Amino acid sequence: MNFDPMIPIWLQVATRIKQQIVTGELPPGSKLPGGRDLALQYGINPNTAARIYQELEREGLCQTQRGLGTFVTGSEEAVQKLREEMARRAVARFLTDLKGMGLSREDAIQLIQKEDEPDDHQ
Amino acid sequence: MSKLLKYEIRKTWALKLIILGVTAVAELAFLITLFLDQKNHGFIGLSCMLLFFIAMGGTILIGVQSVLTLHRDMNTKQGYMLYMTPRNSFQILGAKLLENGLSLALAGGFFFLLGLLDVTLLFSKLGTLEELWQFFQDFVRMINDQIQLNARSILCLVVEMLASWLATVSIAFLADIVSSALLNGKRMNGFLAFLFFILLTILLGWIQNQFRTGMSIEAILLVRAGIALLYSAVMYVVSAWVMDRYLSV
Amino acid sequence: MITSNNLTKKFRTKTAVDGVSLTLSPGHVYAMLGPNGSGKTTWMKMAAALMKPTSGEVLYEGKPVGVESRRHVAYMSTEPYFYSWMSVKDVGDYYGDFFEDFSATKYKSLLKEMELEGAMKTRTLSSGMMAKLKIAVTMARDAQVYMLDEPFNGIDLLARDEIRHCILREASESKVLLLSSHLVEEMEAVCDTAVFIKQGKLIEVRNLEEMREADHVSMADRYREIYGHTEVSYNE
Numbered sequence: 001m002n003f004d005p006m007i008p009i010w011l012q013v014a015t016r017i018k019q020q021i022v023t024g025e026l027p028p029g030s031k032l033p034g035g036r037d038l039a040l041q042y043g044i045n046p047n048t049a050a051r052i053y054q055e056l057e058r059e060g061l062c063q064t065q066r067g068l069g070t071f072v073t074g075s076e077e078a079v080q081k082l083r084e085e086m087a088r089r090a091v092a093r094f095l096t097d098l099k100g101m102g103l104s105r106e107d108a109i110q111l112i113q114k115e116d117e118p119d120d121h122q
Numbered sequence: 123m124s125k126l127l128k129y130e131i132r133k134t135w136a137l138k139l140i141i142l143g144v145t146a147v148a149e150l151a152f153l154i155t156l157f158l159d160q161k162n163h164g165f166i167g168l169s170c171m172l173l174f175f176i177a178m179g180g181t182i183l184i185g186v187q188s189v190l191t192l193h194r195d196m197n198t199k200q201g202y203m204l205y206m207t208p209r210n211s212f213q214i215l216g217a218k219l220l221e222n223g224l225s226l227a228l229a230g231g232f233f234f235l236l237g238l239l240d241v242t243l244l245f246s247k248l249g250t251l252e253e254l255w256q257f258f259q260d261f262v263r264m265i266n267d268q269i270q271l272n273a274r275s276i277l278c279l280v281v282e283m284l285a286s287w288l289a290t291v292s293i294a295f296l297a298d299i300v301s302s303a304l305l306n307g308k309r310m311n312g313f314l315a316f317l318f319f320i321l322l323t324i325l326l327g328w329i330q331n332q333f334r335t336g337m338s339i340e341a342i343l344l345v346r347a348g349i350a351l352l353y354s355a356v357m358y359v360v361s362a363w364v365m366d367r368y369l370s371v
Numbered sequence: 372m373i374t375s376n377n378l379t380k381k382f383r384t385k386t387a388v389d390g391v392s393l394t395l396s397p398g399h400v401y402a403m404l405g406p407n408g409s410g411k412t413t414w415m416k417m418a419a420a421l422m423k424p425t426s427g428e429v430l431y432e433g434k435p436v437g438v439e440s441r442r443h444v445a446y447m448s449t450e451p452y453f454y455s456w457m458s459v460k461d462v463g464d465y466y467g468d469f470f471e472d473f474s475a476t477k478y479k480s481l482l483k484e485m486e487l488e489g490a491m492k493t494r495t496l497s498s499g500m501m502a503k504l505k506i507a508v509t510m511a512r513d514a515q516v517y518m519l520d521e522p523f524n525g526i527d528l529l530a531r532d533e534i535r536h537c538i539l540r541e542a543s544e545s546k547v548l549l550l551s552s553h554l555v556e557e558m559e560a561v562c563d564t565a566v567f568i569k570q571g572k573l574i575e576v577r578n579l580e581e582m583r584e585a586d587h588v589s590m591a592d593r594y595r596e597i598y599g600h601t602e603v604s605y606n607e
Contacts, residue, residue: 003559003560005556005559005560005583005589005590005591005592006583006587006588006589006592007583007587008580008583008584009559009560009579009580009583010580036543039539039542040536040539040540042560043532043535043536043539043560043561044539044560044561045400045539045542045560045561045562045563046400046539046542046543047398047399047400047563048560048563048580051580
């Protein structure tokens with residue numbers, strides 16, 4: 001993973017893990033690597049790795065069970081909420097970008113519909 | 123300290139193998155001329171001379187190499203190998219001096235025994251030579267009846283020479299350590315260190331010369347050897363102390 | 372764990388380290404930063420008890436560094452320092468002979484990772500392989516403090532991941548890791564604290580994630596601010 005050194009590393013990895021939870025790559029209840037392994041996996045500082053789990057726990061997206069390790073939350077509801085939250089943010093970002101280019105909300109909807117038609121694509 | 127000693131031996135064994143090889147060649151030449159070509163005394167004499175110089179030169183080189191190794195260990199990156207280990211200067215320097223002392227003793231013993239063997243062979247093959255040797259001994263006794271030129275007194279001489287050489291090496295150690303630790307980067311560093319070396323060598327000679335009378339020549343030689351060993355010990359303690367306090371590698 | 376108090380080292384013509392007071396605490400990976408000649412190496416050598424300070428002191432666990440601290444402090448210099456007759460295996464044997472915390476098994480597996488063979492002569496190693504060997508033999512120790520001077524020097528882009536991996540594996544709550552490098556980018560994610568040194572003086576000690584969060588600034592950005600634009604170098 002390539003990091004943007006101007007953004008906190010923990011935030012970047014946490015976002016990546018959230019994406020994996022939302023896409024189902026990390027299904028609910030699945031085991032996450034230990035802090036040290038996470039650090040090695042991403043090539044990041046162990047303190048940063050610890051911070052990632054702290055934040056994910058705070059947001060209710062994972063739980064640490066003493067002696068067993070850290071697990072993705074089993075609550076479908078929490079995952080659904082995360083999905084909605086992330087989608088909402090993606091849309092907001094998208095709209096802001098378009099606005100910057102001088103395009104309206106309606107232009108955006110049109111663009112989405114156009115992009116959605118598979119034949120138009122390639 | 124045995125680990126340190128092991129690596130000091132490893133650092134110096136190439137030279138010793140070379141000396142051993144050269145000695146073997148010269149000895150072979152001596153034996154061949156002695157057994158196959160007895161008529162040509164010139165060649166026998168030449169190979170004897172050669173062996174003698176190899177023995178002297180080899181022993182000197184062993185000491186010189188020891189000083190050079192210490193110098194490299196204090197003044198090049200290679201020194202980290204020693205000074206990053208949890209060993210103090212007394213152990214590091216002790217291993218070096220011990221290695222050198224043992225090497226000199228071993229080399230001295232080896233060359234002495236080889237010389238004894240060769241001389242015995244020489245006398246048995248060339249009877250006239252032994253008579254000549256007798257004349258020479260009588261002549262020496264005429265001058266000073268305390269001097270007996272036999273294997274025992276020669277052994278004492280060898281011991282005295284080896285001990286004095288060890289002391290010289292330990293003086294060189296101290297001079298080099300003072301140069302590397304205290305005078306490093308100063309002007310005339312090399313000259314001052316050399317001066318220091320000369321002065322300490324003169325001092326050793328002066329102390330040794332205080333014991334010249336009232337004893338047999340053998341006793342004098344042994345006392346001189348004892349003084350040299352004691353002097354080496356003092357040099358060692360001062361050297362290690364300076365190294366411990368002031369050396370940066 | 373390691374503290375330098377007012378540490379100063381003067382050479383004939385210049386002051387390499389100038390009154391540096393710095394404490395390195397367990398559980399952190401420090402990046403020691405500064406252009407060449409800013410005093411990083413000199414500070415490390417004094418902390419490794421290889422070099423004697425002109426004034427000031429370095430303490431390990433409250434005691435002046437020396438023979439005792441060398442048992443627990445592993446130092447890796449930039450330059451190669453092994454005896455010229457040594458093979459890769461000999462280097463491991465040497466460390467095994469002198470350091471109780473050295474693990475021959477760990478060394479073997481590190482050599483495998485780094486694609487080094489025991490029979491290779493150190494004399495004939497390329498600079499990249501020599502750099503890997505130094506890392507392998509140093510990290511095969513179970514030391515309390517690791518000080519690595521320029522661990523990424525001479526190591527190509529692909530192998531840097533291996534080195535990072537190897538360093539991170541030893542990071543733990545009870546240990547101190549200190550890395551110096553002019554390849555600032557390599558250390559952004561690995562280190563948590565940056566120590567900036569300029570002309571022998573300590574400029575500041577910063578937590579990197581805090582810096583990113585609060586000022587939206589990377590270690591390399593801060594480096595540029597402190598030292599000017601010319602001196603940062605990315606990937607050689």
